[in-house]
Amino acid sequence: MNTKRLTIAVSALAAALMCGCARQDDSRVKMITEATFPPYEFMRGKDIVGIDVEICRAVAQKLGREFSCETVDFDSVIPAVISGKADLAAAGITVTEDRRKNVDFSVPYVKTGIVVVYKKKDGFAGPDQLKGRKIGVQGGTTSETYVLEQLKQEPDRSRSPAEAVAALKSGRVDFVIADIDPAKNCVKGEADLAISDFITSEEYAVAIKKGRPELLKAVNETIAEIKADGRLAKWIAEYTAESDKLKDK
Ligand code: GLN
Numbered sequence: 286m287n288t289k290r291l292t293i294a295v296s297a298l299a300a301a302l303m304c305g306c307a308r309q310d311d312s313r314v315k316m317i318t319e320a321t322f323p324p325y326e327f328m329r330g331k332d333i334v335g336i337d338v339e340i341c342r343a344v345a346q347k348l349g350r351e352f353s354c355e356t357v358d359f360d361s362v363i364p365a366v367i368s369g370k371a372d373l374a375a376a377g378i379t380v381t382e383d384r385r386k387n388v389d390f391s392v393p394y395v396k397t398g399i400v401v402v403y404k405k406k407d408g409f410a411g412p413d414q415l416k417g418r419k420i421g422v423q424g425g426t427t428s429e430t431y432v433l434e435q436l437k438q439e440p441d442r443s444r445s446p447a448e449a450v451a452a453l454k455s456g457r458v459d460f461v462i463a464d465i466d467p468a469k470n471c472v473k474g475e476a477d478l479a480i481s482d483f484i485t486s487e488e489y490a491v492a493i494k495k496g497r498p499e500l501l502k503a504v505n506e507t508i509a510e511i512k513a514d515g516r517l518a519k520w521i522a523e524y525t526a527e528s529d530k531l532k533d534k
Contacts, residue, residue: 313353314345317371320356321423321445323470323528324521325377325489335528336520337375340394340491343516344373344500344507358444360425363388366494373504374492377464379427389495391504393488394517399428400468401481402450402461409460409481412436421449421458427487428462447471453478466525473532 318337320326326335333354345352357365362378365371367387377397380390403409415436422428424442432440441458443449446467452458454475463471465483472478491504511517 311350313351314341314348314373315371316341316352316354316373316375317362317365318354318356318374318376319359319362321447322377322464322467323531324466324524326356326375327528327531329527329531334524336517336524337377337491339516339520339524340507340511341373341375343511344491344504347507347510348503358425359423363492366492369494372493372497372500377466377489378492379464379487380490381427381430384492387495388492389497389501390490390492391501392508393490394508394512395489395521396486397465397489398483398485398487399431399462400465400483402453402463402468402472402478403481404453405477405479407459409479412484415460415462418459419457421452421461423449423463426464427485428464431462431485450475450478470528470532473529 316338318326318333320328320333320335324335325337326333333356338354341354342352355371359376362374362376363384366374374388378384380393384390401409401415412435417438420432420436420438420440421443422432422440423446424444429440429442432438441452443452446461446463449458449461449463450471453461461468462484465480468480472480493501493504
């Protein structure tokens with residue numbers, strides 16, 4: 286084998302080892318999300334937009350790569366980075382110890398939590414009131430975990446916070462549990478509905494396949510930069526205003 290052939294063979298072997306089951310495309314940063322979660326990700330016509338999209342686009346810019354974004358159901362978001370279908374998962378993903386077993390998390394970019402959406406006529410005095418009642422949640426979320434682990438009952442699963450709130454309005458469920466921002470968006474303009482204070486304290490971060498330290502470093506540096514230069518605060522304000530307006534239509 287001449288030197289050139291040997292080099293090709295060695296690089297092919299290295300590439301195969303690096304790629305695992307899915308091919309790693311280094312020309313692009315592929316983001317995976319679930320675009321029913323305003324203001325973090327939602328549809329503007331055919332485009333997926335929102336705070337998380339801006340964060341991942343800023344990572345791609347930092348790395349000098351193209352950027353693409355796809356939306357799937359929330360329970361398929363983390364599996365997509367594990368399989369290598371996507372490089373970054375950002376979907377208002379709460380950092381949990383369970384998820385940490387399967388993916389690496391960036392530094393957090395938002396402190397937040399889940400709340401109860403209730404009918405004003407029913408009121409909401411505290412989590413004890415939820416026991417034994419029908420609770421709507423978006424499947425695969427920390428709201429689902431809350432119902433399973435804290436209330437020790439089965440939730441009614443929907444594909445989005447808005448669908449869960451529609452089930453509350455139609456009377457199929459008695460309460461909805463969801464992250465505060467999409468919950469606020471859903472109750473906007475709904476005179477009969479209200480939201481509680483936080484019932485948990487959570488943090489959002491970007492999820493990355495384990496064993497990609499350069500990508501993790503780039504995401505962490507990007508988050509530090511967008512926090513420091515005011516971009517993150519600006520995106521939060523702009524996308525909250527935009528998604529509130531969509532609700533008004
Ligand atoms: N923060 C919640 C979670 O990670 C919900 C996220 C979402 O529905 N997009 O489970």
